Amino acid sequence: MTFWERNQLKLAPFLFLAPAVGLFLIFVIYPIADSIWVSFHEWSGVNRYAVDDEGNLKNFKWVGLDNYIYLFTNDDEFYVSVFNNIKWFFFSLIAIPFGILLALFLNQQILGIRWVKSFFYFPFVINAVVIGIVFTWFYNPKYGSLTYLLGFFGMEPFPILSDENYATYGIIVASLFPGIAYTMIIYITGLTAVSKDMIEAGRIDGASGFTMFWNIILPQLRPATLIAVVVTIVGALRSFDLIAVMTGGGPWGSTNVLAYKMYEDSLFNFRMGYGASTAVILFILMDIYIAWFLYRLFKRESTEK
Amino acid sequence: MFPTPIQKYSIPVNILYRVALIVTLFIWLMPLIAVMLTSIRTYDDILAGNYWGWPKDIAAIENYSAIFEDGRMARYFLNSMIITLPTVFGTLLLSSMAGFSLAMHRFKLNILLFCMFIAGNFVPFQILMIPVRGLTVDLGIYNTYYGLIIFHIAFQTGFCTFFLRNFIKELPFELIEAARADGATEWMIYRKIILPLIVPALAALGVLEFTFIWNDYFWALILSQGDGVKPVTVGLDNMRGQWVANYNLISAGSVIAALPPVIMFFLMQRHFINGLTFGAVKG
Numbered sequence: 001m002t003f004w005e006r007n008q009l010k011l012a013p014f015l016f017l018a019p020a021v022g023l024f025l026i027f028v029i030y031p032i033a034d035s036i037w038v039s040f041h042e043w044s045g046v047n048r049y050a051v052d053d054e055g056n057l058k059n060f061k062w063v064g065l066d067n068y069i070y071l072f073t074n075d076d077e078f079y080v081s082v083f084n085n086i087k088w089f090f091f092s093l094i095a096i097p098f099g100i101l102l103a104l105f106l107n108q109q110i111l112g113i114r115w116v117k118s119f120f121y122f123p124f125v126i127n128a129v130v131i132g133i134v135f136t137w138f139y140n141p142k143y144g145s146l147t148y149l150l151g152f153f154g155m156e157p158f159p160i161l162s163d164e165n166y167a168t169y170g171i172i173v174a175s176l177f178p179g180i181a182y183t184m185i186i187y188i189t190g191l192t193a194v195s196k197d198m199i200e201a202g203r204i205d206g207a208s209g210f211t212m213f214w215n216i217i218l219p220q221l222r223p224a225t226l227i228a229v230v231v232t233i234v235g236a237l238r239s240f241d242l243i244a245v246m247t248g249g250g251p252w253g254s255t256n257v258l259a260y261k262m263y264e265d266s267l268f269n270f271r272m273g274y275g276a277s278t279a280v281i282l283f284i285l286m287d288i289y290i291a292w293f294l295y296r297l298f299k300r301e302s303t304e305k
Numbered sequence: 306m307f308p309t310p311i312q313k314y315s316i317p318v319n320i321l322y323r324v325a326l327i328v329t330l331f332i333w334l335m336p337l338i339a340v341m342l343t344s345i346r347t348y349d350d351i352l353a354g355n356y357w358g359w360p361k362d363i364a365a366i367e368n369y370s371a372i373f374e375d376g377r378m379a380r381y382f383l384n385s386m387i388i389t390l391p392t393v394f395g396t397l398l399l400s401s402m403a404g405f406s407l408a409m410h411r412f413k414l415n416i417l418l419f420c421m422f423i424a425g426n427f428v429p430f431q432i433l434m435i436p437v438r439g440l441t442v443d444l445g446i447y448n449t450y451y452g453l454i455i456f457h458i459a460f461q462t463g464f465c466t467f468f469l470r471n472f473i474k475e476l477p478f479e480l481i482e483a484a485r486a487d488g489a490t491e492w493m494i495y496r497k498i499i500l501p502l503i504v505p506a507l508a509a510l511g512v513l514e515f516t517f518i519w520n521d522y523f524w525a526l527i528l529s530q531g532d533g534v535k536p537v538t539v540g541l542d543n544m545r546g547q548w549v550a551n552y553n554l555i556s557a558g559s560v561i562a563a564l565p566p567v568i569m570f571f572l573m574q575r576h577f578i579n580g581l582t583f584g585a586v587k588g
Contacts, residue, residue, distance in 0.1 A: 012491035013410040020403035020462045021418060027459035028425050031436035038435055048439070108311045110323070118574055119330055122337065125566040127520035129538045130559040133545065134336040137552070145339070145357050177336070185578060191307065199307055217307050234427055241522045245542060262431045267527075272435050279431040286429050293427070 032283070039067055039276035045266070067277035078278070081256045084168050085237065085285070088257060091172045092179060092236035096228050099183025100221075104213075106184075107191050117188065124181040132245030135174035136161065161247055164254040171242050171255060179235065183228045190224030191217075230293055237286055258282040344368055344556035351552050368557040372544075378558060380532055381540030385565070388453050388536055389518045395458040396465050396514055397507055403462065404469030405499050409481055419470060425463035430523050433460075438527055448530045456528065457518055465510050468580075472506040473499060509580030512573045516566040537562045 004011075042061045052058040071078050106117055123131065138144050141159040150158060160170035194217055202208075202216045218225075240259045243249060249256045249264060256264075258278055266275030311322050331338075339357055345365040353361075372378045407419050437456055438447070446452035476499070484494050500507075522538040529535050535543075541555075541562045548554045570577055 008491055009410070010412075013406045013412045013415075016402045016406035016410075016491070016495070017418065020399040020466060021421075023399070023455070023459035024422065024425060024462055027437060027440070027456055028428065028433065028463065029421070031433040031440070032428065034436035034439075035432045035434075045435075104308055105326075105329070107308065108322070110311065116326060116330060118571065120333060121570070121578075122334065122567070125516050125520075125570045126337070126563045127538050127566075128522055129542050130340070130563045131336075133541075133555060133559055134340055137339075138336060145335075148357070189578065194307060212307065238429060240430070244522070244526070259429060259431050263434070266435055276432075276435055279429065279434065282429045283432040286427055289427065 035276045035279055035283075038273055039280045040064060041273040042066075043272040044270040045272045063273065067274050070274070071277055071281070077253050077256060077261060080253060081258045081261045081278075084255065084257045085282075087168055088172060088175075088236040088239050089233060091169070092175060092232050092239075093229070095176050095179035095183045095232055096225070098176070098180045099228060100187050102180065102184045103187035103191055106188060121181055121185055123178045124185065126178065128178075128241030129245050131174055131177060132242050135170070135177070135242075136246050139170055162251050164251055167247055167251060167255045171239075171246050174246065175235070175239060175242055179232060182231060182235075186224050186228045186231075187221065190221045194220045226296065233289065234286075237282070237289075258285075340556045340559050343552055344560050346553045346556075348551060348553055351550070364553065368553050369561075372554050372557050372561065377532055378537075378540065378544065378561065381535055381537040382561065384450075384534055384540070385519055385536040385538075387450050388457070388534070389515060392454050392457040392461070392518045393511055393514045395454065396461045397511060399458065400462045400465030400469050400510075401500065401503065401507065402495065403466045404473050405495050407466065407470040408473035408476075409478070409494075409499075419467070422463045422466045422470075425460070426467065434527055441528055447528060448534060450534050452528045453524060453534065453536075456524060457521070461514055461517065465514065468510060469503060469506060472503055476502055505576070505579065508573065508576040512569055512577045513580040515569050516577075519566050 040062060042063045043059060046059060048060045049057065050059050102120065106113065106120065139146050139160045141147055141157040146160070147157040150156065158166075160166050198216055198220070199212070202212050207216060238259065239257055240263070243255055243257060243260045244263075247255045249260050253261075259282060262275045262278040262282065265271045265278060311319055314322075342357075342360055343351070345363050345368060346360040347362050347364040347367075350361050350364075403422075407415060407422075441447040441452040441456070444452075446455065480498060481494055484498055489497070519536075520538060521536070522542075525536045525539045529539070532540070541558050544558055545555055548558075
């Protein structure tokens with residue numbers, strides 16, 4: 001027996017995993033640690049390792065918790081962003097009931113339904129730049145169809161995206177377009193797995209319509225709901241593309257979220273350390289959420305066995 | 306089946322349902338229909354204020370050739386292809402190997418590595434932004450196809466490994482044991498047994514990843530500069546500034562930018578749905 005044959009089972013995992021784990025460590029895990037490190041420094045983004053005569057880093061200065069302190073005590077935009085993130089978090093969940101409703105509406109077997117369904121899925125595969133462009137027109141006070149729509153009800157044109165108080169909601173609505181498509185796909189598949197026997201049993205017990213849905217169907221859709229909630233919330237906390245395309249954080253920073261603020265602070269105001277501290281806050285928020293999700297996942301795996 | 310099959314209702318209800326279906330679909334797709342119509346409008350039509358009606362004259366050929374005239378849109382489109390295809394291939398290769406190992410090999414760290422890949426999916430991009438940009442600059446791959454491709458592969462491998470590990474875990478372990486008893490090497494098991502069995506999963510992931518990478522906007526913004534490697538998402542956003550009020554051109558550009566994932570979706574619809582809803586059914 002050669003060395004390879006004897007030790008294959010021990011070595012194989014290492015060899016099979018090395019490329020994936022290696023890349024993942026370099027481009028995902030290490031950057032997380034590095035961002036946290038950067039967040040304790042003041043740095044404009046140029047020549048990080050440059051040293052002065054005494055051998056100290058001259059462009060990359062340790063400032064301890066200063067970035068965080070400034071963020072929490074001196075930066076109103078930070079609170080605007082957090083508050084907007086909270087709006088995104090809650091309002092994007094609207095996609096879930098809408099997704100269920102549409103899924104129920106489409107869950108019929110008639111000629112051509114497969115095509116109808118795939119047209120409903122459409123918005124999900126279209127990129128955020130296109131969605132953003134479309135909705136920016138839709139809201140355009142001069143000739144957007146929203147203006148026509150409001151005019152139809154005798155209302156004045158309303159420039160949503162240039163109104164500090166409503167712009168964020170305008171963007172969230174745009175995000176619901178692909179968002180609802182996604183949750184609907186999840187629920188349509190979920191509905192195919194609902195037990196026919198239980199529906200029959202429910203019918204015999206006299207359940208129908210909403211009682212049937214609430215007591216028999218919805219509990220069976222729990223795995224679908226878990227996935228739908230996860231993807232919706234992760235998507236909401238990640239929201240960046242639509243904001244960049246539709247308002248660029250404006251008017252007056254009112255549509256900023258942590259993700260966008262961080263991008264602007266780092267790359268346009270050259271405050272890398274400060275931007276990194278914002279990213280760390282976003283990361284922590286997301287982490288709390290990851291922990292909850294993993295906990296749920298493993299509880300499920302352990303009950304299976 | 307829930308709701309009650311429509312066939313059990315009267316004929317008027319059936320007709321009503323079908324009408325409602327078409328009306329809802331029309332309203333749902335209205336934004337996209339508007340873009341498609343505007344992409345074949347003349348500029349005069351837009352100046353006259355006809356934004357949402359049927360185009361007076363069809364200018365499809367003029368508009369679509371206009372957006373390709375100065376060559377930038379074609380460049381962006383090509384860039385997107387050059388970035389997306391190798392990324393999808395690389396991701397599937399790396400994650401199928403990793404997924405195979407995590408599913409079929411017992412070793413310390415197995416669960417830890419699995420958790421790492423899962424957790425990686427939830428990381429906000431912004432916490433990676435500064436260091437990844439720095440890394441690509443240091444490695445000399447900033448503003449190159451390689452920078453975007455390598456980063457995308459690294460990041461997407463997390464999701465795909467998670468997906469494939471679970472898929473492979475469902476395969477009968479006896480298959481592997483039998484092959485090992487016959488003296489097959491681990492590589493042969495991966496190549497000859499696992500890969501053929503996970504083709505449906507790879508197809509599902511492939512379509513999904515194609516869409517994700519094609520639609521990427523953030524990383525293209527961070528890791529590219531100038532027109533050389535910029536994909537069509539960022540390119541379209543830039544062109545929007547140049548075309549200003551030429552909504553017909555912006556629309557035509559949008560249609561072009563959205564087309565490949567849409568075509569992919571229609572060709573591989575079943576796989577696409579399987580990929581997206583993985584886990585949504587299994588309790």
